[in-house]
Amino acid sequence: MTQELSTTYAPNEVENKWYKTWNDGKYFAPKKGKVDEGFCIIMPPPNVTGKLHAGHALDITTQDALIRFKRMKGYETLFLPGMDHAGIATQSKVEELVWNESKKKKHDFTREEFLEKIWAWKEEYGGFIAEQQRVMGASCDWDYSMFTMDAEPNEAVREAFVELYNQGLIYQSDYIVNWDPKLQSAISDAEVEHKEVQGAFYHIHYKVAGSDTLLEVATTRPETLLGDSAVAVNPKDERFAHLIGKKAIVPICNREVPIVGDEHVDIEKGTGCLKVTPGHDFNDFEIGQRHKLEMINILNKDGTLNELGLEWEGLTCKKARSKVVAKLEELGQFVKEEKHVHQVGHGDRSKAVIEPMISKQWFVDVQDMAKVAVDSVETEKTKFYPKGWENTYYSWMREPKNWCVSRQLWWGHRIPVFTCGSCNHQWADKALKPDTCPKCSAKDLEQDPDVLDTWFSSGLWPMTTLGWPNKERMQERGFDRFFPTSVLVTGFDIIFFWVARMMMMGTKFTNKIPFHKVYIHAIVRDKQGRKMSKSLGNGIDPIEMVDTYGADAFRFALAAGSGYNRNINLDPERIGGYRNFINKIWNAFRFISPVLELGSSELPENLDDQEKWILAELNDTAKIMNDSIEEFRYDDSCSAIYSFVYDSFCSWFIELSKNIVNGEDEAKKIQRATVLKYCFREIVALLHPMTPFITEELWTHLKEETEPLLIQHDYPEFKESLAFTDEQKNMNKFIEVVSSVRFLRQSVNIKPKDEVVVALFTDEEETANYFNANKSGISELARAKEVTVESKSSQRPSKAIMKASVHTEIFLPLEGVIDLSDQIKRLEKDLAKVQKEYDKVSKKLGNEKFMANAKPDVVIEVKEKATDFEGQLKSINERLEAFKA
RNA sequence: GGGACAUUAGCUCAGCUGGGAGAGCGCUACCCUUACAAGGUAGAUGUCGGCAGUUCGAUCCUGUCAUGUCCCACCA
Numbered sequence A: 001m002t003q004e005l006s007t008t009y010a011p012n013e014v015e016n017k018w019y020k021t022w023n024d025g026k027y028f029a030p031k032k033g034k035v036d037e038g039f040c041i042i043m044p045p046p047n048v049t050g051k052l053h054a055g056h057a058l059d060i061t062t063q064d065a066l067i068r069f070k071r072m073k074g075y076e077t078l079f080l081p082g083m084d085h086a087g088i089a090t091q092s093k094v095e096e097l098v099w100n101e102s103k104k105k106k107h108d109f110t111r112e113e114f115l116e117k118i119w120a121w122k123e124e125y126g127g128f129i130a131e132q133q134r135v136m137g138a139s140c141d142w143d144y145s146m147f148t149m150d151a152e153p154n155e156a157v158r159e160a161f162v163e164l165y166n167q168g169l170i171y172q173s174d175y176i177v178n179w180d181p182k183l184q185s186a187i188s189d190a191e192v193e194h195k196e197v198q199g200a201f202y203h204i205h206y207k208v209a210g211s212d213t214l215l216e217v218a219t220t221r222p223e224t225l226l227g228d229s230a231v232a233v234n235p236k237d238e239r240f241a242h243l244i245g246k247k248a249i250v251p252i253c254n255r256e257v258p259i260v261g262d263e264h265v266d267i268e269k270g271t272g273c274l275k276v277t278p279g280h281d282f283n284d285f286e287i288g289q290r291h292k293l294e295m296i297n298i299l300n301k302d303g304t305l306n307e308l309g310l311e312w313e314g315l316t317c318k319k320a321r322s323k324v325v326a327k328l329e330e331l332g333q334f335v336k337e338e339k340h341v342h343q344v345g346h347g348d349r350s351k352a353v354i355e356p357m358i359s360k361q362w363f364v365d366v367q368d369m370a371k372v373a374v375d376s377v378e379t380e381k382t383k384f385y386p387k388g389w390e391n392t393y394y395s396w397m398r399e400p401k402n403w404c405v406s407r408q409l410w411w412g413h414r415i416p417v418f419t420c421g422s423c424n425h426q427w428a429d430k431a432l433k434p435d436t437c438p439k440c441s442a443k444d445l446e447q448d449p450d451v452l453d454t455w456f457s458s459g460l461w462p463m464t465t466l467g468w469p470n471k472e473r474m475q476e477r478g479f480d481r482f483f484p485t486s487v488l489v490t491g492f493d494i495i496f497f498w499v500a501r502m503m504m505m506g507t508k509f510t511n512k513i514p515f516h517k518v519y520i521h522a523i524v525r526d527k528q529g530r531k532m533s534k535s536l537g538n539g540i541d542p543i544e545m546v547d548t549y550g551a552d553a554f555r556f557a558l559a560a561g562s563g564y565n566r567n568i569n570l571d572p573e574r575i576g577g578y579r580n581f582i583n584k585i586w587n588a589f590r591f592i593s594p595v596l597e598l599g600s601s602e603l604p605e606n607l608d609d610q611e612k613w614i615l616a617e618l619n620d621t622a623k624i625m626n627d628s629i630e631e632f633r634y635d636d637s638c639s640a641i642y643s644f645v646y647d648s649f650c651s652w653f654i655e656l657s658k659n660i661v662n663g664e665d666e667a668k669k670i671q672r673a674t675v676l677k678y679c680f681r682e683i684v685a686l687l688h689p690m691t692p693f694i695t696e697e698l699w700t701h702l703k704e705e706t707e708p709l710l711i712q713h714d715y716p717e718f719k720e721s722l723a724f725t726d727e728q729k730n731m732n733k734f735i736e737v738v739s740s741v742r743f744l745r746q747s748v749n750i751k752p753k754d755e756v757v758v759a760l761f762t763d764e765e766e767t768a769n770y771f772n773a774n775k776s777g778i779s780e781l782a783r784a785k786e787v788t789v790e791s792k793s794s795q796r797p798s799k800a801i802m803k804a805s806v807h808t809e810i811f812l813p814l815e816g817v818i819d820l821s822d823q824i825k826r827l828e829k830d831l832a833k834v835q836k837e838y839d840k841v842s843k844k845l846g847n848e849k850f851m852a853n854a855k856p857d858v859v860i861e862v863k864e865k866a867t868d869f870e871g872q873l874k875s876i877n878e879r880l881e882a883f884k885a
Numbered sequence B: 001g002g003g004a005c006a007u008u009a010g011c012u013c014a015g016c017u018g019g020g021a022g023a024g025c026g027c028u029a030c031c032c033u034u035a036c037a038a039g040g041u042a043g044a045u046g047u048c049g050g051c052a053g054u055u056c057g058a059u060c061c062u063g064u065c066a067u068g069u070c071c072c073a074c075c076a
Helices: A011-024 A054-073 A087-102 A111-125 A128-135 A151-166 A222-227 A282-291 A307-312 A317-331 A367-378 A389-397 A454-459 A471-477 A492-510 A542-549 A551-560 A572-598 A609-630 A634-661 A666-687 A692-702 A725-747 A765-773 A775-782 A820-846 A848-853 A856-884
Strands: A038-042 A076-080 A170-180 A185-187 A192-208 A214-219 A230-233 A247-249 A256-261 A273-276 A334-347 A355-364 A383-385 A417-420 A426-428 A445-447 A485-491 A515-521 A523-526 A567-570 A756-762 A784-790 A800-804 A808-813
Touching: A011 A128, A011 A542, A011 A551, A011 A692, A038 A054, A054 A076, A054 A128, A054 A485, A054 A515, A054 A523, A054 A542, A054 A551, A054 A609, A087 A111, A128 A542, A151 A170, A151 A426, A151 A454, A151 A492, A170 A282, A170 A334, A192 A222, A192 A273, A214 A222, A214 A273, A222 A307, A222 A317, A230 A282, A256 A282, A273 A282, A282 A355, A307 A317, A317 A334, A367 A389, A367 A492, A383 A389, A389 A492, A454 A492, A485 A492, A492 A515, A542 A551, A542 A572, A551 A567, A551 A572, A551 A634, A551 A692, A567 A572, A572 A634, A572 A666, A572 A692, A609 A634, A609 A666, A609 A725, A634 A666, A634 A775, A666 A692, A725 A756, A725 A765, A725 A775, A725 A800, A725 A808, A725 A820, A756 A765, A756 A775, A765 A775, A765 A784, A775 A784, A800 A820, A800 A856, A820 A848, A820 A856
Parallel strands: A038 A076, A038 A485, A230 A256, A383 A515, A485 A515, A523 A567, A756 A784
Antiparallel strands: A170 A185, A170 A355, A192 A214, A192 A247, A192 A334, A230 A273, A247 A256, A417 A426, A417 A445, A756 A808, A800 A808
16 A cells, blocks of 8 residues: 555645535534534625635634534534625625726616626625635535525514614614715724824914904814814813803804803813814714704715815815915914824725714614623623633723614615605515505605615624524524524624624524634734735735645644634745645555554553553543643644654654564554554544544545544544553653663764664663663664663663763763763763752752742652752763763 | 733744743754655753842732733814
8 A cells, every 4th residue: 555655645636525525425514413412603704705815714724623623522513604795895896897897887877787786796706715715624514605695684684673673772863973985985983993194283263253362273174164163162271261152253164153161172182272063073073962053064975075165165175174274374363283193083994084974874772782792791601712802892892882884885785764755654674675654555665775784784693694583494504503603713803893793683682692602813914923915915825825735734734823822923834844744644644554454443452561652642632632622722732733643653653663563473563553553543533623634535544444434533532541641651761761872872973874782770660670671662763782771780881971861871882982072071061951950959948938838749849859860960970980080 | 092912942932820941933963764855863042021029939920111012092
């Protein structure tokens, strides 16, 4: 068989083959296992316009590893995929496309015509990303796949909206909202990013009507004075309090406005005198409401000034600003300009400067829902991993703002609110197209033109995908089995947008939390820690990584970098490193494959020392894997299996097995083959969640005919019967001795092929017995023609080099000339090192307070160390003396 | 303005309730040894950000300063 397997593993073909086998064989479908419990992860649906990026790859890897792990543990697992319609992104994309094709704009079509174009685009180009998810090995059940604009989600949206509407939790209001002039739509608070911008304070004189008094007002937005409807001062401010109740005259437009007293005005800030523009400033809006001021809108939907902008009508705010300032200078009412850095809101999608503007929008009153959602996390019904992210969640949810859910777009779930043309009755309806007005039965109905914020439907997603609100569908898709879902895996950037909304909607409509655990994974960055971006050109294309290194290596690299950290700085070289690891596994298999047939499937009774050791190491690894995956510490899982495979299994156990496997003792050979096979079966099983492809491939050679594919096989667990701690201790000494011999050989340039004599001196009886029993192992791995084991009372070889461990002195007797000065230097270095350690512990033992206060077992430990170091020092000193004599 | 998190080997990071500083990658030297050169063997490297405190003992706890990243907040 060895001849058939090449020395390097070629992943691509294997990967395609297995994905097809699993998928065609319905291995991803939920199936009852030995644990009668569901385990469900709803995949965060990627944008339909999207292309797989490194963040998605991490998403898939962490979720799929969990799903595969739980599937093997015997849970009924469901990894449920989906796709998001991504309102703004998709609409913009198609608008651009249509413009390039026909130089036509959205409004050159009817709403229906344009929506048809978007759907057509979605059918043809959308969903490319799902293909890429398959390449990564995502074991999701594609039969469950849902698109957020499908009929089912639409039904859920209508159900939820109407419920909230009828409970009075959705209301329409003329309110100041974040207006995105580029999208020409309102957006929610969460969608506004505040960015630092270099601006200025402009100081302007307002005249007080009927007097010569001038009020100096400071503003960053002088152009908005055209919409001023008051000047406000703090009533406690002695400078201005007497003016309250008088009128001020807004420059340029000469509007006479009241001077009001309001606590909000900060006496220290600016000039202490505030111009109030309720139509275009959130604070001023509130002041306006308190004092019943006029709300003046001076902007068009595209962010340019309207007719109230006078001679500057049609200009953007930015352009109008300097012109207004120039005019003020001309009028002699401009005082000065001071540079000022401040935070300005930008749309997180459009990047446009957000204009606060009053408009009629739909809002969800989230106050009560947010309280429940906060409580669910406080009482740990839903737990965050890592726990620290709770704070981010709380910071938003403890002081929530009502959620503006209407968007002036076309692509999205249409708001199910209807108005009767004849009696003006307004109501929300679960029916797609109600026929008649419930009040007057008229047929002349009009639906609200706006669509809902994408996050409204996303908030319902865990319920929607499991069939809610349709009873039959819920039955079919296993709502009772899978809801609440087990884990939500996502990035921290959408804790507000998504996690918070799902928590609110979930608890509102089902009285249950939508998921038990939330794992917030890191953000993938480039190797220098920079965000991956198109402009920097530092993005890592997952598909390219898979082509170059294989999906398993890429998955392992991502998993190995994932724990409770915030960033993964991904360097393709590291993926290459793990590709080498995958190849190592492949070659380890090539070693054992010729003897696989010899091995039986039951572990033998009379395990030898080495076999007990490797099984105990394997057992420990299984324990770490089980515990760490459960807690999303993939970094720990990966490093445990990595070092087991690399160090314990390949470097020591395989090396120690070579002579047995190639030897004459048939019984021993069969026994060793059995243990090798057992270990390898466990290795591929342990690795399967991270590296599903190569493990499934190798499994075909390891499994019994009657056994299922690895994807369904039992996950290894810790077994009390395989805990051999004594054998582990002894083997560690063995490893130390062999490494020391290798080191000594190199220190005098003994060629790898040349054989040496090894003389060991130890006073530990058990250790001596172990070395005697495993002499052949030492000879093979250290290239010794002779190994002797004696007590420390025995005569040491006269001409030899030596290294002292805590338990054993290792001597290499040498013929010919030894460079004594070299050896002395080396031993003195060892001596200094050990002496330093010894001084540390003996100082402790001499410290009365330590002896009195430290825990007893710590004292014992330190005493033992002192004894060990003493022995080691003695060994080294004796040898030094011998050399110097 | 408020808050969170971080600072450990050249790089990326791990270090559980305080008790001899770790991993991977990279680096150096030697080796084509019959699974593997995508390999083997061995090795070097740290005032655990600074200062002060608590303690018998601090990478770990407290305070403080510095640096960095991120989040929130009404653009006077």
